Amino acid sequence: MVTAAAHRAWEVAAAVPDPELPMLTLADLGVLADVREEAGAVTAWITPTYSGCPAVAEMAADVDARLRAAGYPRVEVRLRLDPPWSSDLISAEGRRKLAEAGIAPPQPGAAAGLLRLGPTRHAVSCPQCGSPDTEELSRFGSTACKALWRCRACREPFDRIKEI
Structure with a gap:
């Protein structure tokens, strides 16, 4: 069951622009894999377009900063490589x-x-x-x-x- 807090956390993380394609959000690009909220702590998973993507650290920092600015004091951004990203994930x-x-x-x-x-x-x-x-x-x-x-x-x- 997705709670209102989890939905709000997803919306915040989904609005983060991609650092290399700023016309897209991480959700548009299919890089944002999941966001969960439990007792005020948020965990977000990102799947880079390829495993050596140099923008991963910036994406993670941007997601972290946006979630903290939205009022989530405990944030963890994790890398998810399995399943791998596919261009089919672009919305x-x-x-x-x-x-x-x-x-x-x-x-x-x-x-x-x-x-x-x-x-x-x-x-x-x-x-x-x-x-x-x-x-x-x-x-x-x-x-x-x-x-x-x-x-x-x-x-x-x-x-x-x-x-x-």
Whole structure:
């Protein structure tokens, strides 16, 4: 049974922005795995997009700070690696926010529980003009979870979140 206090703690933690994709909250990105409240103590679990994510410490500190500011004096933020994060955890709202920010979101269900190490096998639409005539320039983008793409129609480069 989820108590009102636990629901409130979830809402506070869910509103924390991702440090690398600030247009998304940790809940939008699917990084916030769970939040529990018991007798005034809150435990939050975060699952990073990959195990070596350099933003984990900042995410944990931000969740801790927001929960304490909301009146929870005892907060613990834990790392959860199992089950691992998947791009399928990005919410529909998160995918919409990514596209609005000019970042091509991964297709829902594309990861399907399998790690695909090769190139993307489906059309990637340009987040600027919507054209499916795009090309991958580099599997490595501004962060480890992104790849660099370019639209052949409008010639604009853009980041794309990888399916994991």
